Amino acid sequence: MRAVDIIQKKRDNIELTSEEMSFLLGEYLQNRVPDYQMSSFLMAVYFNGMTKDELKVFTELMMNSGEVIKFDGIEKFLIDKHSTGGVGDKTTIALAGLFAAFNIGTAKLSGRGLGHTGGTIDKFEAIPGFVFPETRDELVKMVNKVGTGIMGYSDTIVPLDKKLYSLRDVTATVSSIPLIASSIMSKKLAVYADGIILDVKVGSGAFMKNLKTAEELAKTMIDIGDSFDRKVVTLLTDMDQPLGYAVGNANEIIEAIETLKGRGPKDFTELVETIVATALQIKGDVKSLEEGKEKVAEVISNGAAIQHLKDFIEAAGGNPKLVDDYTLLPKFKSEYEFKAKKSGWISKIEAEEIGKAAMVLGAGRATKDDIIDHSVGVLLTKKVGDYVEAGEVLAFVQHNDKNLESSIRFLEGAYTIVDEKVEKNKVILEILS
Numbered sequence: 001m002r003a004v005d006i007i008q009k010k011r012d013n014i015e016l017t018s019e020e021m022s023f024l025l026g027e028y029l030q031n032r033v034p035d036y037q038m039s040s041f042l043m044a045v046y047f048n049g050m051t052k053d054e055l056k057v058f059t060e061l062m063m064n065s066g067e068v069i070k071f072d073g074i075e076k077f078l079i080d081k082h083s084t085g086g087v088g089d090k091t092t093i094a095l096a097g098l099f100a101a102f103n104i105g106t107a108k109l110s111g112r113g114l115g116h117t118g119g120t121i122d123k124f125e126a127i128p129g130f131v132f133p134e135t136r137d138e139l140v141k142m143v144n145k146v147g148t149g150i151m152g153y154s155d156t157i158v159p160l161d162k163k164l165y166s167l168r169d170v171t172a173t174v175s176s177i178p179l180i181a182s183s184i185m186s187k188k189l190a191v192y193a194d195g196i197i198l199d200v201k202v203g204s205g206a207f208m209k210n211l212k213t214a215e216e217l218a219k220t221m222i223d224i225g226d227s228f229d230r231k232v233v234t235l236l237t238d239m240d241q242p243l244g245y246a247v248g249n250a251n252e253i254i255e256a257i258e259t260l261k262g263r264g265p266k267d268f269t270e271l272v273e274t275i276v277a278t279a280l281q282i283k284g285d286v287k288s289l290e291e292g293k294e295k296v297a298e299v300i301s302n303g304a305a306i307q308h309l310k311d312f313i314e315a316a317g318g319n320p321k322l323v324d325d326y327t328l329l330p331k332f333k334s335e336y337e338f339k340a341k342k343s344g345w346i347s348k349i350e351a352e353e354i355g356k357a358a359m360v361l362g363a364g365r366a367t368k369d370d371i372i373d374h375s376v377g378v379l380l381t382k383k384v385g386d387y388v389e390a391g392e393v394l395a396f397v398q399h400n401d402k403n404l405e406s407s408i409r410f411l412e413g414a415y416t417i418v419d420e421k422v423e424k425n426k427v428i429l430e431i432l433s
């Protein structure tokens, strides 16, 4: 078998056999197929897509390129909620309290942030003393004790994805639905969960810029889940503006805590309520989303959710008192008031620009070796559809004297204010399963 023949077949839109795919990917992983041939294969996939059978085989080969984990010894129903990446997405922090309140386990691998989107691992590390389990046994113990166990991604899980992703990044082949779907699903399938909830972000700050491509991605991932007998529900959610008001690390921890105390932003609260209600439906505990949401509202108002988050923080080595005393979190030195230049309705808050405004302050990484400053970030005061007076504060820039001007420039590029009234964005655009 020769790589060039396989590339030619894909170029001519002829379905590949599993032997051909296995040969190509296997040889690539062993560095016996060079990057230039794999690049050209990826470009052929970009233009011609993959058949259902090809996608299943491709995803399986990716998944099996490294370790496949089933956390033995966990007694809970496991839900893995995964987001395709957004700005201000602190969902996993809130879910640590909410899922546990319903005896739903979380045993997952999470990522660090790169570029304009933050990562869950970085956000939790804003909590002084917080450490993630280092071994699987530690993680299993933690899940059984407090319901939630999260570890950083290791290089042993789907190594082929890492290699291919770096190549896609420099060959303009990231935005291919089958390649994104197999990349995400291979990682989800490699770590066992009873149900998978995928939060596919849609909008200017996300991979998927419009609803049509997001639907296509969602359906492709559901199909992959089906072919592996795994339940997948996808939520298509708004990323035409940041989620909630806080973008950073410590400030996102605070916003997630406030949400579990019933004082969260409307969009973020609705998103977490819907995710947990979906999880309860998958588990079979409720008959409808509405019933699920009522139960979620209950564990927020009776304090169960916040207590579970405290337990999780304590089990990870953090001080649970910070839930009621935010001075125990890292604190920025100064706050700059970014004000509106004109009066009107806010029609756009570009999530990507806000993400970059926070990143340059130190809240995120431009390159993977950058060190995070957990205290800094951007705190919005308004959302799309709100009215603002000229001179009113649109956002607080929470900084430590690093790159403030550059952050302000990103903020200036983020907002559009218009004279006509603007509708508020819906956070949940669609649910597919």
Ligand code: URA
Pocket: 084, 174, 179, 180, 181, 183, 184, 207
């Ligand atoms: N997230 C992934 O994990 N993979 C992609 O290809 C795109 C987003």
